[in-house]
Amino acid sequence: ALSHDRDITLITPSAPMKAPTHGGRAKCLQRLVRLELPVPRTVALSFDAVHRIASGDLPDMNGLLSSFDEDALLCVRPSSEDPDWGGPSAILNIGMNDARYVALSDEIGHEAAAALYLRFVQAYAIHVARLDPDQFDEIDETGQAGLSAALGAYEEEAEEPFPQDPAVQLCEVLRSMARAWEGTTARLLRQAKGAPVDAGLGLVVQEMALGIGRGECGSGVLHLVNTETGQPQLTGRYLSQSQGRDALRQRHRSLYLERDPRGPSLQDKAPEAFEQLIEYAHLMRRRLREEMQIEFTIRGGAVHILDGVRVERSSRAALRIAVRMAEDGIISEQEAVMRIEPRAISELLHRQVAPNAQRVVIGRGIAASPGAATGRIVFSSAEAQASAARGEACILVRRETSPEDIRGMHAAVGVLTERGGMTSHAAVIGRGLGLPCVVGAARMNFEIHKKTLVGERGRVFREGDVITLDGTSGAVLEGSPETVEAALDDAFQTLMGWADAARDIDIRANADTPADANTARRFSAQGIGLCRTEHMFFDAERITPMREMIFADTPEDRQAALAVLLPMQRADFTELFRIMEGLPVCIRLFDPPLHEFLPQDRAGLRDLAEALDLPVSDVTRRVESLAEYNPMLGLRGVRLGITVPEIYDMQARAIFEATLDASREGAPVVPEIMLPLVSARREVELVRTRIDAVAAAVRAERGRSFTYRLGVMAETPRACLRADEIAPHCQFLSFGTNDLTQMTYGLSRDDAGRFMSDYVQQGVFSEDPFHVLDVDGVGELVATGAHRARATTPGITLSICGEHGGNPESIAFCRDVGMDYVSCSPFRVPVARLAAAHIAL
Numbered sequence: 131a132l133s134h135d136r137d138i139t140l141i142t143p144s145a146p147m148k149a150p151t152h153g154g155r156a157k158c159l160q161r162l163v164r165l166e167l168p169v170p171r172t173v174a175l176s177f178d179a180v181h182r183i184a185s186g187d188l189p190d191m192n193g194l195l196s197s198f199d200e201d202a203l204l205c206v207r208p209s210s211e212d213p214d215w216g217g218p219s220a221i222l223n224i225g226m227n228d229a230r231y232v233a234l235s236d237e238i239g240h241e242a243a244a245a246l247y248l249r250f251v252q253a254y255a256i257h258v259a260r261l262d263p264d265q266f267d268e269i270d271e272t273g274q275a276g277l278s279a280a281l282g283a284y285e286e287e288a289e290e291p292f293p294q295d296p297a298v299q300l301c302e303v304l305r306s307m308a309r310a311w312e313g314t315t316a317r318l319l320r321q322a323k324g325a326p327v328d329a330g331l332g333l334v335v336q337e338m339a340l341g342i343g344r345g346e347c348g349s350g351v352l353h354l355v356n357t358e359t360g361q362p363q364l365t366g367r368y369l370s371q372s373q374g375r376d377a378l379r380q381r382h383r384s385l386y387l388e389r390d391p392r393g394p395s396l397q398d399k400a401p402e403a404f405e406q407l408i409e410y411a412h413l414m415r416r417r418l419r420e421e422m423q424i425e426f427t428i429r430g431g432a433v434h435i436l437d438g439v440r441v442e443r444s445s446r447a448a449l450r451i452a453v454r455m456a457e458d459g460i461i462s463e464q465e466a467v468m469r470i471e472p473r474a475i476s477e478l479l480h481r482q483v484a485p486n487a488q489r490v491v492i493g494r495g496i497a498a499s500p501g502a503a504t505g506r507i508v509f510s511s512a513e514a515q516a517s518a519a520r521g522e523a524c525i526l527v528r529r530e531t532s533p534e535d536i537r538g539m540h541a542a543v544g545v546l547t548e549r550g551g552m553t554s555h556a557a558v559i560g561r562g563l564g565l566p567c568v569v570g571a572a573r574m575n576f577e578i579h580k581k582t583l584v585g586e587r588g589r590v591f592r593e594g595d596v597i598t599l600d601g602t603s604g605a606v607l608e609g610s611p612e613t614v615e616a617a618l619d620d621a622f623q624t625l626m627g628w629a630d631a632a633r634d635i636d637i638r639a640n641a642d643t644p645a646d647a648n649t650a651r652r653f654s655a656q657g658i659g660l661c662r663t664e665h666m667f668f669d670a671e672r673i674t675p676m677r678e679m680i681f682a683d684t685p686e687d688r689q690a691a692l693a694v695l696l697p698m699q700r701a702d703f704t705e706l707f708r709i710m711e712g713l714p715v716c717i718r719l720f721d722p723p724l725h726e727f728l729p730q731d732r733a734g735l736r737d738l739a740e741a742l743d744l745p746v747s748d749v750t751r752r753v754e755s756l757a758e759y760n761p762m763l764g765l766r767g768v769r770l771g772i773t774v775p776e777i778y779d780m781q782a783r784a785i786f787e788a789t790l791d792a793s794r795e796g797a798p799v800v801p802e803i804m805l806p807l808v809s810a811r812r813e814v815e816l817v818r819t820r821i822d823a824v825a826a827a828v829r830a831e832r833g834r835s836f837t838y839r840l841g842v843m844a845e846t847p848r849a850c851l852r853a854d855e856i857a858p859h860c861q862f863l864s865f866g867t868n869d870l871t872q873m874t875y876g877l878s879r880d881d882a883g884r885f886m887s888d889y890v891q892q893g894v895f896s897e898d899p900f901h902v903l904d905v906d907g908v909g910e911l912v913a914t915g916a917h918r919a920r921a922t923t924p925g926i927t928l929s930i931c932g933e934h935g936g937n938p939e940s941i942a943f944c945r946d947v948g949m950d951y952v953s954c955s956p957f958r959v960p961v962a963r964l965a966a967a968h969i970a971l
């Protein structure tokens with residue numbers, strides 16, 4: 131049998147009542163009781179009690195009923211630990227029967243009493259007796275006629291009269307709600323929302339304050355903020371002669387709360403009750419330290435508070451609410467910071483598809499770069515540029531993007547690709563530009579040559595058709611659903627300032643262009659952690675000297691081509707140094723395989739032959755000779771720097787000359803030069819010797835001094851394992867976890883997107899390791915590298931610059947292994963700042 135005081139408890143200020151045993155609603159109602167709000171008598175049933183009810187062990191109903199007024203009607207509502215986990219619908223008006231109907235008719239009139247009874251019969255028939263809902267939903271007579279029809283239908287379907295004993299009614303209601311919670315569908319639904327397998331359900335049985343009767347009676351809901359913006363705004367509805375959520379369901383009949391030119395209001399009808407409600411709402415906000423929605427009833431002018439639930443809110447509203455609570459002294463600044471999910475903040479940095487917009491999904495891929503973009507479909511970068519020139523927004527649709535698409539990407543408002551994953555070209559560039567991007571939409575059909583895109587359900591889209599990318603969810607949508615603007619407002623800045631005060635790891639940005647650097651500054655990055663210099667060569671005007679350099683047969687020819695590139699690079703770096711105003715700028719020397727700069731198709735080869743004044747056959751042969759079977763593991767990174775050292779010499783010179791130029795105008799610059807794809811100590815020694823020589827030459831020529839810091843990217847497994855012998859030759863080590871993940875798994879970062887979703891769905895990988903750092907495997911290499919580097923070189927600066935740098939869980943790992951900073955795409959800097967604060971607090 132149930133012990134009456136532990137499992138079935140009248141809610142009083144001192145009753146033992148906790149969310150993990152009685153659920154959130156019971157706990158909240160107790161807090162309202164403690165605030166001495168007019169809450170009707172309520173009894174809470176614990177998770178244990180409800181579980182036992184589901185298995186047939188029923189409490190003494192008469193004992194339970196004796197807690198309430200003899201002729202009270204009751205309602206039962208679910209109370210799960212987390213309201214998001216759902217639960218059975220509330221059942222109102224328990225206790226209604228023929229005798230109560232007669233008694234109530236005298237008090238509130240036949241019509242109203244019949245309406246209450248009818249509602250109870252309907253709810254009981256559908257949710258408790260589980261009779262065919264159509265039989266009861268379709269009753270359209272009201273009053274006594276409807277009631278008779280419902281009672282008749284009940285008797286026919288259930289083959290017994292409608293139960294009259296309140297104890298029986300309550301018992302059946304409790305049993306059906308308890309069983310509904312234990313059903314498979316309900317369990318799967320809540321597990322999908324993160325509920326544990328054994329999540330419990332509590333129930334609250336509450337005496338009803340009838341919103342139907344003489345004098346001003348009714349019910350409604352109320353809260354104090356706008357749920358979209360988080361700005362203070364009295365919100366809610368009230369409906370006279372109603373109960374439950376009628377005021378929301380029958381909006382056309384319900385009243386405004388506050389006096390309003392558009393129609394009648396509660397304030398007009400019952401000014402005192404209105405004032406009192408506002409007072410209660412503020413009291414709840416202050417004492418429960420949360421924006422709450424109040425469910426209330428007014429009976430004969432008197433206010434009753436039935437329930438309070440946390441106000442649902444958009445991400446931007448959540449942020450403003452937290453900031454206002456802290457500014458009002460209700461919560462601390464740290465708590466405000468902790469209340470905002472770092473991931474949610476990235477939504478605020480971009481335009482988004484409106485939460486309630488109509489969505490017609492035509493395909494799905496990986497959500498590679500957040501935000502919403504609407505535009506006309508184009509299938510090539512040239513068309514994208516033409517479209518931009520006409521002032522028309524366009525979405526660039528490609529099988530995958532390559533460096534040649536950079537201009538097209540700049541011109542487009544969003545990018546959609548068939549192939550690729552989180553670190554594919556389109557994804558990395560998209561995030562860098564803050565351009566919404568969906569990649570790896572392999573179930574759509576990309577018929578680029580026919581200029582058609584076929585949706586997952588077969589719908590055909592052609593050039594010029596309008597689509598919308600939701601880079602936040604990975605969905606591709608038809609047409610132009612409603613969107614909401616980015617929200618970098620004062621509340622955002624305030625919260626980020628509090629986060630910065632709390633965190634203890636620096637955040638830099640990966641930035642290749644002045645636009646990236648400006649974004650990095652706008653988001654208060656503490657420097658540039660990775661400038662990928664190869665991205666600076668994709669411009670049409672630069673690709674020709676680049677190709678001349680690649681085709682040079684003699685050192686003289688090569689020098690001549692490099693001499694053309696030198697001033698361009700110098701100007702690039704000067705500009706970056708200027709924008710960053712003395713903050714550290716880490717420049718990575720040239721990384722990709724040379725063939726990436728060469729044309730692959732016939733037309734391109736012909737153009738190049740023309741430009742170089744060579745026969746097409748020569749050019750073709752040369753292109754073929756540079757092709758590699760596995761370019762990602764071929765002649766790239768520092769390997770290029772060792773075999774064709776003039777390129778790095780040129781870049782080092784450009785960096786040093788820019789250092790002197792920029793230092794003359796502003797804060798002194800100490801450039802950081804980083805070597806990619808190192809796997810052996812000797813590589814560092816060789817390159818360092820040459821860079822030192824370039825530095826000495828520039829100092830001598832300019833007659834001015836400067837220093838620089840040399841660093842190594844730890845992005846091969848061997849570099850991590852041999853970090854102890856590499857570290858003494860450099861000042862910093864930055865973990866390139868994109869390549870390191872690729873090499874540790876032996877998994878191509880550009881091809882993994884094709885099967886990643888299968889792998890994640892089948893639980894082979896718990897997450898895409900290119901997105902969330904694989905702490906067990908790749909992480910062990912990172913930790914080993916960090917540990918071994920610090921063992922021989924305690925003062926060395928450690929950091930991460932792979933895409934993982936912007937991922938909250940990965941940042942926690944980086945901090946644990948003692949990194950000084952993380953560097954991520956500029957648009958992820960705010961997420962990283964907030965995540966780092968959460969970890970430190």
Ligand code: PEP
Pocket residue numbers: 660662721845865866867868869870931932933
């Ligand atoms: C990396 O490999 O982690 C990295 C940052 O370099 P990239 O992505 O340019 O190869």
Ligand code: MG
Pocket residue numbers: 806845866868869
């Ligand atoms: Mg790399």
